[in-house]
Amino acid sequence: MRLAEHRYSSVSAIRGPLLFLDRAFAARLGELVRIETPDGRNLSGEVLKISGEQVLIQVFGGTQGLDTRNTTVSFTDAVMRVPLGAGVLGRVFDGSFRPRDGLPMFIPEFRMPVLGAPINPVARAHPVEFIETGFSTIDGLNTLVKGQKLPIFSCSGLPAREMTDQILRQARLTDGGNFVLVFVALGLTHFEYQFYQQTLEHMQSRFVCFINLADDPVVERLLAPRLALTVAEDMAFRQEMDVLVIITDMTNYCDALREISTAREELPGRRGYPGHMYSDLASLYERAGRIHNRKGSVTLLPTVTMPEDDITHPIPDLTGYITEGQIVLSRELHQKGIYPPVDVLPSLSRLMQHGIGKGQTRKDHRDLANHLYRTYAKGCDLRRLEAVVGRDGMLAEDRLLLDFADRFETDFVHQGKLRRTIDDTLDTAQRLLDEFREVTR
Amino acid sequence: MNGMVTRISGATVCVDLPDLKIGDRVFVGVSRLTGEVVRLEGRIATVQVFEDNRGLGIGEPVTTAQGPLTVRLGPGLLGGVFDGLQRPLYKLQEDSGDFIxxxxxxxxxxxxxxxxxxxECTVGATLKTGEPFGKVREGHIDHLxxxxxxxxxxxxxxxxxQLENPAAHFEDGQPLLGWHSWPVRKARPVRRKLPPVTPLVTGQRCLDFLFPMLKGGVSIVPGGFGTGKTVxxxxxxxxxxxxVVVYVGCGERGNEMAGLLDEFSELQDPRSDRPLMERTIIVANTSNMPVAARESSIFTAVTMAEYYRDMGLNVLFLADSLSRWAEALREISAALEEMPGEDGYPTYLGSRLSGFIERAGVVETLSGTSGSLSMILAVSPPGADFAEPVTQxxxxxxxxxxxxxxxxxxRRHFPAINWTHSYSLYSDTAMAHFTEQHGEWARLQSRCRDILQREEALREVAEVVGMxxxxDADRLLMRTAEKIRLDFLCQNSFTDDAYATPKNTLEQITTLIAEHERINTGLxxxxxxxxxxxEDANASG
Incomplete structure (x- = not known):
């Protein structure tokens, strides 16, 4: 604890989002600093590295207009903390927790460190409770459960935006419950922001938003999801709410990470992304979960746009290694006019087994899902054969499987903008399978 | 003697404290964070801190633990859940709540x-290092x-x-306690290594039949995400x-560990009819826990595994996943500004890895009995590309x-073990053993391989000309191969089929192959x- 506040004007260098300070006394790792620009603006920053009396500071909010002579830095003696309280509900903030909705800042009840602490693995409760998204392909075949992290792998040009928008509108718990959505947009274009704004207006107050626009400071892209997750953890584990955090788009997050990492002169790894990207992503994704003897939950639904549609690109690859499954969108289905264009074959929800069936969804869910998946997979295999020998050259039973695959795509996967409850989804599945059984008899 | 912190860069900290050795454990800062000395330059030691060190300041005190990082070994480890530094996670939860x-x-x-x-030792008995001086009953084993x-x-x-009280005293007055410490990075001594000879039955048909494992052997399981490594x-x-099973969740998902704990505390060990947890030690260092502790977690775990091996037991060490360990090594190496090798991994990746893997094996212990330590290690290659350094x-x-x-x-074929690219160097030894017990094993195995191999070639033809x-002979082969794949190699881990005895495995494959031969003769x-x-369908149905 310092008794007097130290103000330094000994900035020696500014490089990208980084600021080097000389002759600083007793700085702490991760300490929050206040930076006053020559024209009187205030910025905040965080201590990244200390070497004797030289301190390396990461500046939040861009280094435009800073100089080495008239910029002053003061230390706050605390790590960065997030203001928390019931007042966050229904509000829209930017990547530094400033209100973006024109209203005054709410009055915080208390503050928590922005990076949080890892949940003790033995305190974690295994996720088992069903969350309905309103999409058949997710609810029926790749079920999302409370406390899970399930990313959507999209490609540029595919309607991931429409899907997240719809999930924002229609996600719900089947047994009611205290449900809140946290929406985090990273590197969002103004065009897309306007699109989401209409949705947010209809959502009343069951949400919190963190919006970092494409022309906002890059460093805030790293900060925004952490602010959001700290808010989510507080709502879940202190206020006993079930929180669904939707992050779009993690690709922008990772690009920001690469940019900052390069400025720090770290060794680049695959495709220039830093070697610690796995741990960094894990520090976000792993904040999802449930805890024994506490009511709330944090569920994470991030969107990842796969560069060049490549699922082995480091961003989807590392994400897939941390998350409990993935929802993969397909360009081919999109071109057939199918919405949502979810390719169920590479999609997977690892926690589905425990979240479906009697008591969660419906007794027949597991059988229907397995049956549907297997029959569709067979149909898809046969499509390759069809391309070679033609439909007429195939066995009658194989042709029926091909028909089934088509029907599955148009009747089950495709649902337009309609919301399907889990019962609608399972009834549709049942109908498809009944019809198939009928013709193959 | 107190030193102080002079430089902080993430989890790598320089301290000014003389007389340290490489590998010494130190306590850093006022909150006494555990760290390990990794480099010495004059009075300045570079320390890798194993815990979250945000808030640490320049000038904070540093003390030495006067020795290397150790694990504590004694009765009561079985059923325990520890982090990468062997801190008991249930105790940690009691002390400081749900977050670490x-x-x-x-x-x-x-x-x-x-x-x-x-x-059975009496007063006047002479003991040698590593010799048992008594036993306690821990779960289903005699803990020597x-x-x-x-x-x-x-x-x-x-x-x-009780562990803090001496079980015996030596003539020089030194007490003999029920527990002791051992440095994590030092392999526990044995008289000699023996060749592995006994099969390790996993209960997985594909593994036991096609690619058998031996007690004391090492196998690796590489696979992209979603291929079922963890399951x-x-x-x-x-x-x-x-x-005894030692399971390390090294840099993996927290929810998976929660699932494992739930399941293991409910399930019974089919062989001893006691809770499965009683034969299991879990080391959990999830991906969001500190990276340096992830690096040490496999060493912490393997030392505990060796401890039980030294009692003459068969121990299985499972790690999920070794790639996360290697990545931790890479992060630490980068923070030390070492020259990077392939893909940014340090050039000592290979030697460090082989040093660790060589701790497996069948051994003659210091007391003359034999024990084994087997390893099955998951690897997560980026982009499912097996040419990467860790897999290699x-x-x-x-x-x-x-x-x-x-x-x-x-295609939901699980376990998704590729039968053309997988191999086992233990095959011959294991097969000799199985053949002795169950007959026919070797002939059936080569027949089964042959059918699968030929299916591969035929499938390309079938894709062009259609089935x-x-x-007819080729169609029969395709049919049998499909049966082998779906009914034999596939095994659902969530049903009763999850475990197959070698006897059942053999019976099942015998029936499949016999049917094939019979129809083939007919053709x-x-x-x-x-x-x-x-005819066949009518006969059976």
Missing amino acids: SSGQDPFPLDCSRSWDFST LLSTRDGTLAQVNTGKL LEQTIAKFADVD ACLRVAGALYMLDTQLAH EGLQ KEGALLDDLLM
Whole structure:
């Protein structure tokens, strides 16, 4: 604890989002600093590295207009903390927790460190409770459960935006419950922001938003999801709410990470992304979960746009290694006019087994899902054969499987903008399978 | 003697403290974070901190623990859940709540528990290092307490033993406790290594039949995400025919660990009818826990595994996943500004890895009994590209490769073990053993391989001409191969089928192959396949 506040004007260098300070006394790792620009603006920053009396500071909010002579830095003696309280509900903030909705800042009840602490693995409760998204392909075949992290792998040009928008509108718990959505947009274009704004207006107050626009400071892209997750953890584990955090788009997050990492002169790894990207992503994704003897939950639904549609690109690859499954969108289905264009074959929800069936969804869910998946997979295999020998050259039973695959795509996967409850989804599945059984008899 | 912090860069900290050795444990800062000395330059030591060190300041005090990083070994480890520094996670939860905070160091063993200690040693008996001086009953095993030095006993206690009280005294007055410390990075000594000879039955048909594993062997399981590495590791942890299982969740998902704990505390060990947790030690260092502790977690775990091996037991060490360990090594190396090798991994990745993997094996212990330590290690290659350094480094030392295939996983063929690219160098030894017990094993295995191999070639043809265009013999082969794949190689870990005894495995494959041969003979005699199949269906149904 310092008794007097130290103000330094000994900035020696500014490089990208980084600021080097000389002759600083007793700085702490991760300490929050206040930076006053020559024209009187205030910025905040965080201590990244200390070497004797030289301190390396990461500046939040861009280094435009800073100089080495008239910029002053003061230390706050605390790590960065997030203001928390019931007042966050229904509000829209930017990547530094400033209100973006024109209203005054709410009055915080208390503050928590922005990076949080890892949940003790033995305190974690295994996720088992069903969350309905309103999409058949997710609810029926790749079920999302409370406390899970399930990313959507999209490609540029595919309607991931429409899907997240719809999930924002229609996600719900089947047994009611205290449900809140946290929406985090990273590197969002103004065009897309306007699109989401209409949705947010209809959502009343069951949400919190963190919006970092494409022309906002890059460093805030790293900060925004952490602010959001700290808010989510507080709502879940202190206020006993079930929180669904939707992050779009993690690709922008990772690009920001690469940019900052390069400025720090770290060794680049695959495709220039830093070697610690796995741990960094894990520090976000792993904040999802449930805890024994506490009511709330944090569920994470991030969107990842796969560069060049490549699922082995480091961003989807590392994400897939941390998350409990993935929802993969397909360009081919999109071109057939199918919405949502979810390719169920590479999609997977690892926690589905425990979240479906009697008591969660419906007794027949597991059988229907397995049956549907297997029959569709067979149909898809046969499509390759069809391309070679033609439909007429195939066995009658194989042709029926091909028909089934088509029907599955148009009747089950495709649902337009309609919301399907889990019962609608399972009834549709049942109908498809009944019809198939009928013709193959 | 106190030193102080002079430089902080993430988890790498420089301290000014003389007389440290490489590998020494130090306590950093006012909250006494655990760290390990990794580099020395004059008075300045570079320390890798194992805990979250945000808030640490320049000038904070540093003290030395006067020795290397150790694990505490004694009765009560079984059933325990520890982090990468062997901190007991349940105790940690009691002390500091549901989230892990820094600077906690609870004792990993339960000192208040009393054990029924019995011994055949009497006063005047001479002990050698590593020789048992008594035993306690821990779960289903006799936990031998091993002497840590040579000496003659002057006094021996029996009956109730608590860990902080001496079980015996040496003539020089030194007490002999029920527990001791051992440095994590130092392999526990043995008399000699023995060749592995006994099969390790995993209960997975594909592994036991096609790619068998030996007790004391090492196999690696590389696979992209979604190929079922974790499920396979956990299934083996449940059913393998060993005495003790050490499972390391190294940089993996927290929810997976929660699932594992739930399941293991409910399930029974099929061989001893006791809770599965009683034979299991779990080390959990999830991906969001500090990176340096992830690096140390596999060493912490393997030291505990060696401790049980030294009692003459068969121990299985499972790690999920070694890639996360290697990545931790890479992060630490980058923070030390070392020259990077391939893909940014340090050039000592290979030697560090082989140093670790070579701790497996069948051994003659210091007391002359034999024990084994087997390893099945998951690897997560980026982009499912097996040419990457970690997979390749593992291949150089592992005896078996269980390659998981993304295509098979997409078809929901689990365990998604690719039968063309996987191999086991232990095959001959294991087969000799199985053949002795169950007959026919070797012939059936080569027949089965042959069918699968030929299916691969035929499938390409079938894709062009369609199944109709194939000859009857080839269609039969395709049919049998499909049966082998779906009914034999596929095994659902969530049903009763999750475990197959070698006897069942053999029976099942015998039936499949016999049917194939029978119909094949029919074909050779000029019958039509469809007729033969019809006959067969009528006969059975």
